[in-house]
Amino acid sequence: MKMRDMTELAVRNLRESLLRNSLTTLGIGVGVASLVAMLSIGVGLQTLASRQLARSGLFNAIFVTPTAREPRFGRPRTGLQPVDESAHPLNADVKAQIAKLPNVTDVYSDVRLTLEVRYEGTSHMTSVAGLPESARGDGAFDGMKGSFFSSAKTDEAILQMEFAKQLSPQPESLIGKDVTIRFMSREPLPATSGGAGGAAGAPARKSAAGDAATGAGSGSGSGDEGGFSVVPHEKQIKVVGIVDADPSAGFGAFGRERVFLPLETAEEVQAAQVNDIQALLRGNPGERRYGSLTVRVKSPEDVAAVEASIKTMGFGTFSLLDASQNLQQVFRVFDSLMGIFGSLALVVASLGVINTLVMAILERRREIGVLKALGASDRDVRRLFFVEAGAMGLLGGVLGLAMGWAIGQAITFATNVYLRSHQIPPAKVTAVPLWLAAIAILFGVLVSLAAGIYPASRAARLNPVEALRYE
Amino acid sequence: MRDGVAIRTDGVMRHYAMGQAMVRAVDGVSIEVKNGEFVALLGSSGSGKSTLLNLMAGLDRPTGGAIFAHDRNLAEMNSEELARHRSHTIGIVFQAFNLLPRMTLEENVELPLRLAEVDRGERASRVHEALERVRLGGRLAHRPTELSGGEQQRGALARALVNRPTILLADEPTGNLDSATGDEIMKLLREINESLGMTIVMVTHERPRAEAFADRLLMMKDGKLDGVAAGNGGRGGAGGNDGAAALRP
DSSP states (O other), X not given: OOHHHHHHHHHHHHHHTHHHHHHHHHHHHHHHHHHHHHHHHXXXXXXXXXXXXXXXXXXXXXXXXXXXXXXXXXXXXXXXXXXXXXXXXXXXHHHHHHHTSTTEEEEEEOOEEEEEEEETTEEEXXXXXXXXXXXXXXXXXXXXXXXXXXXXXXXXXEEEHHHHHHHOSSGGGGTTOEEEEEEEEXXXXXXXXXXXXXXXXXOHHHHHHHHHHHXXXXXXXXXXXXXXXXXEEEEEEEEEEEESSOOOOSTTTTSOOOEXXXXXXXXXXXXXXXXXXXXXXXXXXXXXXXXXXXXXXXSGGGHHHHHHHHHHTTOEEEEOHHHHHHHHHHHHHHHHHHHHHHHHHHHHHHHHHHHHHHHHHHHTHHHHHHHHHTTOOHHHHHXXXXXXXXXXXXXXXXXXXXXXXXXXXXHHHHHHHHHHHTTOOOOOOOOOOHHHHHHHHHHHHHHHHHHHHHHHHHHHHOOHHHHHHOO | OTTSEEEEEEEEEEEEEETTEEEEEEEEEOOEEETXXXXXXXXXXXXXXXXXXXXHHTSXXXXXXEEEETTEEGGGOOHHHHHHIIIIIEEEEOTTOOOOXXXXXXXXXXXXXXXXXXXXXXXXXXXXXHHHHTTOTTOTTOOXXXXXXXXXXXXXXXXXXXXXXXXXXXXXXTTTSOHHHHHHHHHHHHHHHHHHOOEEEEEESOHHHHHHHOSEEEEEETTEEEEEEEOOTTOSOSSOHHHHHHHOO
16 A cells, blocks of 8 residues: 555544544653653753853863973984973964964963052052953853953953952943053163163162163073163053953963953063063063963864874863863763653553554454455555554654643743742753754654554454454 | 456365364365356355355465465465455455445545555546446445445445456345345346456355356355355346246255
């Protein structure tokens, strides 16, 4: 028999015992619904956690340090050649090279400074961090007042709320206002050293420190003729935003930075500052070197490959990849458990399918006999019952998907009512992605077909002579 | 085909166990039914006539001997081939009509065409043709319960004919009908036999009717052939009682 005729007959049969078949279909629906609801919680929580983790910047970041002094194999070392630290400097070239690796979204250095911030006559010493452009999407800026930096290199600042409160009792009024930052910059000293600092009003104490530094500079053999002096600078910075939480700029971000500048602005200020002793001692003062770099990749899955590439370039790396993998494993186990609990109801539903179809055989014994007498083969009869089981499964699957989705929505709603009552921002704790929808319907059909195996083969084996004699 | 043999059984047997006892429902029967012949299988209840008909229909399998339909041995067919035999070679009517109660008359008659995978476009005309032949053209949309016994049996006859079989098997077709309606059905069978050249094997226990309408009577007793007689072939009167009396041994 052709599939279309088979389906017509099956649907006709299903409509005949409407109540019983509807209840069976509802049973499958409830089974699928419980599966969908359970898995949607698993998927929802996982999505939620993954997104939060990705936004925390911890799981898609790689921390790069200059190479450790590892002995090199395959290249005989001559005693005269010392281990050359400068063979693997973290300089701008390297930074550009890493930025070109596939799936790398951003490479930046960690810039942390201590500066003096002045506002309306009062002055505060505070820690300052540079924020890369990629921090724009961080969760920390979700509740930010004002806006993110207009560009990567602009004289704008984002203040941390606690610090903003120190500056003004109405912290929000600071947005759009200018603050002054003061910092010391290094300037080459003319050959005839004198009171160069005097013009800028630098205290004599600082100049003395500068002289001491000059001595160290000469000792490194950089070839600089003279030394340099330290000159105080001021810069007007416009406050564009105030943020509650402490935005993370990478691994080292656990400090309590109070003021955030665009990364390039911060770098500029840092280059001018004298706090980098290493830079002072290093040879070529024109070359910018980084103590460490933070590399952001598209997603946590890309970490391993990028990390390996950077290692082959000769640098030390560190990431929280393992932690993220463990987390995924935990969720996989969680999903499986949810799936098993959800499937239990489906198993019960499959018993309903078996029961309904076995009942149908008893009721339709005579009909099966007639069909066979009119030319139906065993296969036709078997397929007819399969189509009936499959149709109930398909309907039940669609119904169950709708119910499961509704249950998920209800759970999300109830959770959010609870979260809001505790002043926690609402979250989407359930999700029914397309693959889950497809699997739910497929599962409904497959379970029903499996349940149909026994009744269908029993119907197919029915002896037509006995079936026709049956009254 | 008119001159050939439609059905031939060669020592066909159908034994089955019932508890400890072996029941020999059909026990070595050898008969021949020619193409276009109208044969009646007569016998009392339990004589094995219905079992023999089921063997010819391919609904049951012999436990011994052979049974040929147009020279093809049903005993050697697998279940798929037997299904094809039931679908294409034979048409069958029952005492209890066996129309499916949930379907309209038209759908019931269409059922064999569905099973034989006949094109949809062709089905309606085939169904109408078959129903016209049994003079039931106006009752297409009725359910079996809305039809009289005679109408139901005519509908069943249309269903048996719709796939244009060469052999019509009838198991007590008048058993559930009053005598006037039964005669109508017998006349219809005879008419189909003559106009279409249809081979008919009919099981009955009503000897007078068999004598009146069949060409040949095969008597069965205890699973064996118990005699052969010539029928009137529809040439006698409508009742057939007179002719039957003349031929009675």
